[in-house]
Amino acid sequence: xxxxxxxxxxxxxxxxxxxxxxxxxxxxxxxxxxxxxxxxxxxxxxxxxxxxxxxxxxxxxxxxxxxxxxxxxxxxxxxxxxxxxxxxxxxxxxxxxxxxxxxxxxxxxxx
Amino acid sequence: xxxxxxxxxxxxxxxxxxxxxxxxxxxxxxxxxxxxxxxxxxxxxxxxxxxxxxxxxxxxxxxxxxxxxxxxxxxxxxxxxxxxxxxxxxxxxxxxxxxxxxxxxxxxxxxx
Numbered sequence: 094x095x096x097x098x099x100x101x102x103x104x105x106x107x108x109x110x111x112x113x114x115x116x117x118x119x120x121x122x123x124x125x126x127x128x129x130x131x132x133x134x135x136x137x138x139x140x141x142x143x144x145x146x147x148x149x150x151x152x153x154x155x156x157x158x159x160x161x162x163x164x165x166x167x168x169x170x171x172x173x174x175x176x177x178x179x180x181x182x183x184x185x186x187x188x189x190x191x192x193x194x195x196x197x198x199x200x201x202x203x204x
Numbered sequence: 205x206x207x208x209x210x211x212x213x214x215x216x217x218x219x220x221x222x223x224x225x226x227x228x229x230x231x232x233x234x235x236x237x238x239x240x241x242x243x244x245x246x247x248x249x250x251x252x253x254x255x256x257x258x259x260x261x262x263x264x265x266x267x268x269x270x271x272x273x274x275x276x277x278x279x280x281x282x283x284x285x286x287x288x289x290x291x292x293x294x295x296x297x298x299x300x301x302x303x304x305x306x307x308x309x310x311x312x313x314x315x316x
Binding site for chain 1: 210
């Protein structure tokens, strides 16, 4: 079974802090994605990566950056967390641009 | 550009009754279509997908969906729901080389 793990299920940070969300997949997938999920808005793509060190902006990249130094790991970085970044963050991976496999999510609260 | 519309944000249904969750999409190219399910406090998992071939697609847990190109729809159906089907369901579309676009989700509430 494909497994996508995220470093934390719940995270509480203060405004202005730098926040790292880690995602690891164990199936050698080329593509990895970061989404945020908010009630009534569904999933919105923040960034995705189709290869090591490659990244592309999604629909809502402002306030976020990413890093992919190894194929299995994709990190989302909030340089200076703000309260409007309180959300559920979902990581996913896929072999082709087809079915995606999701991690359990990180619920981030910024106070 | 592509888009997905899930018209119903919440669908309450009694246990053992049939259910249909609606999904309409728009795209200027041929599409792949997906339904994902999210149980409480979990990530999404794939229910079923349409890539090509038969327009009636069967998925896990007794769900099925029908691709209707003329109506640009991909509605999800189950003939008899169970309490354990209570979850949020997301329709998604991928056209050509574009990334996947997700709908806003439909919360299915199964009433005992």
